[in-house]
Amino acid sequence: MKQLSGKGVSDGVAVGPLYFYRRGNGEIERREVADTAAENARFETARQTAIEQLGALYEKALAEVGEESAMLFEAHQMMLEDLDYVESIQGMIEGGLNAEAAVSDTAAMFADMFAAMDDAYIQARAADVRDISTRVIGILSGAVAGGVDSDVPVILAADDLAPSETVQLDKSKILGFVTRGGSGNSHTAILARTMGIPAICGVGNVLTENYEGQLAMIDGQTGEVVFDADEPTRERLLKKQAKERALKDMLEKLRGQPNVTLDGRNVMVYCNIGNPGDLDAVLQNGGGGIGLFRSEFLYLQGSDYLTEDEQFEAYKTVAERMGGKRVIIRTLDIGADKQADYFNLAHEENPAMGLRAIRICLTRPEVFRTQLRALYRASAYGKIAIMFPMITSVWEVQEIKRICSNIRSELANEGVPMADYVELGIMIETPAAVMMSDQLAKEVDFFSVGTNDLTQYTLAVDRQGQNLDKFFDAHHLAVLRMIKMAADNAHAAGIWIGICGELGADAELTETFLSMGIDELSVSPSAVLPLRNTIRSIDTSTCSDRLLRDL
Ligand code: PEP
Ligand code: MG
Numbered sequence: 001m002k003q004l005s006g007k008g009v010s011d012g013v014a015v016g017p018l019y020f021y022r023r024g025n026g027e028i029e030r031r032e033v034a035d036t037a038a039e040n041a042r043f044e045t046a047r048q049t050a051i052e053q054l055g056a057l058y059e060k061a062l063a064e065v066g067e068e069s070a071m072l073f074e075a076h077q078m079m080l081e082d083l084d085y086v087e088s089i090q091g092m093i094e095g096g097l098n099a100e101a102a103v104s105d106t107a108a109m110f111a112d113m114f115a116a117m118d119d120a121y122i123q124a125r126a127a128d129v130r131d132i133s134t135r136v137i138g139i140l141s142g143a144v145a146g147g148v149d150s151d152v153p154v155i156l157a158a159d160d161l162a163p164s165e166t167v168q169l170d171k172s173k174i175l176g177f178v179t180r181g182g183s184g185n186s187h188t189a190i191l192a193r194t195m196g197i198p199a200i201c202g203v204g205n206v207l208t209e210n211y212e213g214q215l216a217m218i219d220g221q222t223g224e225v226v227f228d229a230d231e232p233t234r235e236r237l238l239k240k241q242a243k244e245r246a247l248k249d250m251l252e253k254l255r256g257q258p259n260v261t262l263d264g265r266n267v268m269v270y271c272n273i274g275n276p277g278d279l280d281a282v283l284q285n286g287g288g289g290i291g292l293f294r295s296e297f298l299y300l301q302g303s304d305y306l307t308e309d310e311q312f313e314a315y316k317t318v319a320e321r322m323g324g325k326r327v328i329i330r331t332l333d334i335g336a337d338k339q340a341d342y343f344n345l346a347h348e349e350n351p352a353m354g355l356r357a358i359r360i361c362l363t364r365p366e367v368f369r370t371q372l373r374a375l376y377r378a379s380a381y382g383k384i385a386i387m388f389p390m391i392t393s394v395w396e397v398q399e400i401k402r403i404c405s406n407i408r409s410e411l412a413n414e415g416v417p418m419a420d421y422v423e424l425g426i427m428i429e430t431p432a433a434v435m436m437s438d439q440l441a442k443e444v445d446f447f448s449v450g451t452n453d454l455t456q457y458t459l460a461v462d463r464q465g466q467n468l469d470k471f472f473d474a475h476h477l478a479v480l481r482m483i484k485m486a487a488d489n490a491h492a493a494g495i496w497i498g499i500c501g502e503l504g505a506d507a508e509l510t511e512t513f514l515s516m517g518i519d520e521l522s523v524s525p526s527a528v529l530p531l532r533n534t535i536r537s538i539d540t541s542t543c544s545d546r547l548l549r550d551l
Contacts, residue, residue, distance in 0.1 A: 001230045004203050006178065007469060008223040009189040012198035013241035014176035018216045018227075019154035020209055021147040021161065028137060030101040036094050043089060043099040046139040050132065051077050053139075068309045072302075076132050085110060085129070100140050107133030127304045127342065148173050155216050157207060163187040163338050164300040167274060171195055176218050178225055180207050185452055185463035185472055187337055190502065192220075194274060196281065196526035200225060202466060251529035255286050259532050261514060262539040268520035269528055269535070270326070272500060275301065276317045281525035286532075289326035291448065291522020292387070292500040293318060295371070296334045304342050305367070311374035319382025326383045328425065328448065328500075328522075331371055333357045333389040337464055352462065357390035362399065372407045376418050385423035387448060392432035397443045400424075429453035429501070434482040441493035447486055448522070451501025455479050474503050477550060480512065484551045487516045498522055510534045515544035516551070 033039045054077045061070035079085065085106060092102035111126040147165060148156065153175045160181040166188045177192050182201030192199035198220030207225070217226045217237045226233055259269045270291030271282040275298055282290065298314055299306060319327050334343060335356025348354035361368035375386055388400055404424065411418055428434055429450030441447065455474045456463040463472060473479075483499070490497035498520030503509060505523035510531065513521065523531055 001233060002227040003233075004206050004225040004227075006200040006203035006223045006225065007184055008199075008220045009182075009184040009201050010177075010192040010197060010199035011221045012176070012196070012244060013217065013219050013237050014155055014198045015215070015217045015237070015241070016153055016155045016175040017150075018157050018178070018211045018214055019148065019150055020212050021156055021158035021165070022143055022149065023147060023158075023165075028100050028104045029098060029141065031098045032096050033093070033098050034096075036096065039093045039099050040090055042140065043093060043102070043136075046099065046136050047080055047086070049139050050135045051080050053135065054080070054132075068307075068313050072310075076128060076135075079125075079128060079132050080136070100137050103133050103136050103140070124304070131303045155218060157211070160201075161188045163191065163297070164340065166191045167297050167300050171197070176200075176220065178203055178207060178216070178218060180204055181466050183464055183466055183472075184469055185456070185502070190272075190452070190524075191274065193502070193505075193526070194272060194278060194524040196524065202469075248529075251533060254529050254532045254536075257532065257536070259288070259535045261535055262537070263541040265514065265540055267514065267518075267535050268498065269531055270328070270498070270500075270520055270522040271525045271528065272522050273318075273525075276314055276321070278525065279318060279321050283321070285525045285528040287525055287528050289328070289383075290318065290322060291328055291498055291504075291520060293327065293329040294333065295329055296332050296338050299332065299334060299340050300338060302340075305370075308370045308374045308377075311371060312377045315375055315378035315384065316381045319378050319384050322382055324383055326385055326423075328385045328387050329375060330387045330389055330427065331358070331375075332361060332367065335360060352456065352464075358388050358396060358400070359390065361388075362396065365403075368403065369407065372404060373411065376404075376407055376411055376422065377416055379419035379422045380417040384419065385425060385445070387425045387427060387446075389427045389450070390429060390453070391426045391440070392430045392436075394436060394439050394443065397426060397440060401443065427453075427500075428482075428486045428497075430457050431482065434486050437486045437489040438492070441489050441495055444495065446495050447490045447497040448520075449483055449486060449497065449499045449501060451479065451483070451499060451503035454482060454501065455503075458482055474501075474506070475509065479503075480509075481551050483513070483518075484516050484548070487518060491517055496520065505531060507531070507534045511538050511540075511543050512547045512551075514538055514540050515547045 054073045058070050058073040088106040089102045110129045114122050114126040153173050155176040156174050157178045160179050177199040179201045200223050214227045217229050259267045268288050270289040271287035272292040274294045336351045423445040425444050425446035427450045428447050458478050461468050461472045487497050496519040500522040504521040505527040
């Protein structure tokens with residue numbers, strides 16, 4: 001038996017073969033080939049595989065985000081059939097160049113040609129031709145689209161996974177995650193919890209590729225990773241897995257029950273999602289609404305800016321499927337660890353404090369406008385609320401409200417249907433927002449506390465930092481006092497306040513939050529029923545004074 005250990009960041013026991021994430025290294029191999037017919041056949045096979053992959057992506061997008069977004073994949077399929085493109089590659093191969101280099105050179109030639117055109121539509125095709133070519137080169141060089149090429153579900157191992165890589169994984173293939181690095185507060189860990197998949201990070205370099213293919217047992221609560229388990233260990237972990245399943249079955253009985261405390265207080269229990277594909281889990285677990293739709297994950301899934309229509313389809317799908325329940329969509333919170341190449345964000349020494357989130361939206365008005373137009377258009381199809389991240393100042397909110405009001409007027413003039421009223425809220429995730437919360441509360445309809453960033457900025461601890469977990473103490477009195485201050489100021493101004501950071505699901509603090517008067521808790525879908533169970537066991541009339549004494 002071989003035992004490794006890391007930090008458990010998403011609960012649950014998983015058993016399955018270990019599989020290392022396949023990532024292309026970005027370098028294009030360039031060599032001379034003698035057998036050009038064989039090389040052309042190799043290119044043709046890769047081209048056909050790419051066309052098939054795009055067909056599957058089309059179906060997936062059609063089901064999750066609607067036809068307009070899905071059409072992009074259809075257009076990419078057509079580009080791979082384009083005779084000029086295909087013949088250029090074949091010609092280079094016949095001249096003795098290997099297929100990877102021929103595809104890469106043709107892509108560069110076509111992209112430059114498109115980019116030089118006057119027509120903005122054709123210019124935008126440069127990104128498409130690069131995208132399809134990257135796919136074909138990836139297939140030729142053995143890198144795997146989506147990182148996993150396995151017929152059976154696996155425990156996925158990696159150095160670390162970027163949020164953009166995690167969102168593109170085929171969830172049906174993943175039993176668990178184990179990474180050498182990473183932190184429990186990173187977006188990858190958050191995504192694992194949203195998917196309800198056991199995960200362990202920080203195992204270190206002892207997690208070598210020699211374990212590839214070996215049967216692993218992992219415990220996402222304790223951080224254990226076991227290979228070739230001896231009988232007692234195997235039995236212990238399987239027993240724990242069975243117990244988890246029994247607990248899940250027990251919690252099923254709470255489906256459809258209210259989130260009400262023993263003293264009769266109703267609490268809104270909402271869900272955090274990253275894309276419309278997470279809605280099945282929300283509906284299955286009885287989420288009362290969406291408390292945080294991290295819209296940036298839609299941007300991380302693609303290779304170019306999303307159009308207004310693509311976003312509209314995604315937001316409309318979520319609003320409709322939630323059937324009139326509140327859906328809080330957070331505007332683009334890109335930057336720091338959430339990077340999309342096409343944003344071309346400059347390298348920053350301190351990206352968590354840099355040009356991110358609302359700062360990008362206020363400096364790139366076109367990006368913001370496109371998203372807000374899509375959101376207001378989608379508001380006609382359900383109960384959409386809009387939330388803004390990383391707020392520090394009252395002027396930011398006033399400027400945002402001015403932009404929103406202009407967009408509403410613009411859409412009204414175009415005769416576009418919209419909801420009569422769309423709630424606007426802000427994330428309380430910087431100490432400045434807490435300290436200004438009395439004034440900010442007068443500007444908006446609700447607050448939602450982002451405890452992940454609030455902890456990072458209050459304690460001056462990088463949430464991504466690998467060896468900092470000991471210092472990233474979200475239970476720190478400083479953080480709890482901040483939340484209490486924001487709650488008091490929200491209620492004094494007559495608005496409601498929720499928590500959408502990871503602390504919202506922390507059962508050790510539920511009593512404290514309810515004692516503060518927190519109105520809503522937004523958690524990953526799999527945490528809804530456990531949280532409901534906790535809420536139903538609390539009597540705030542007897543615990544409040546004791547819990548609030550130090551705050
Ligand atoms: C937070 O900071 O707590 C939050 C909910 O937002 P994110 O984790 O996406 O930064
Ligand atoms: Mg945040």
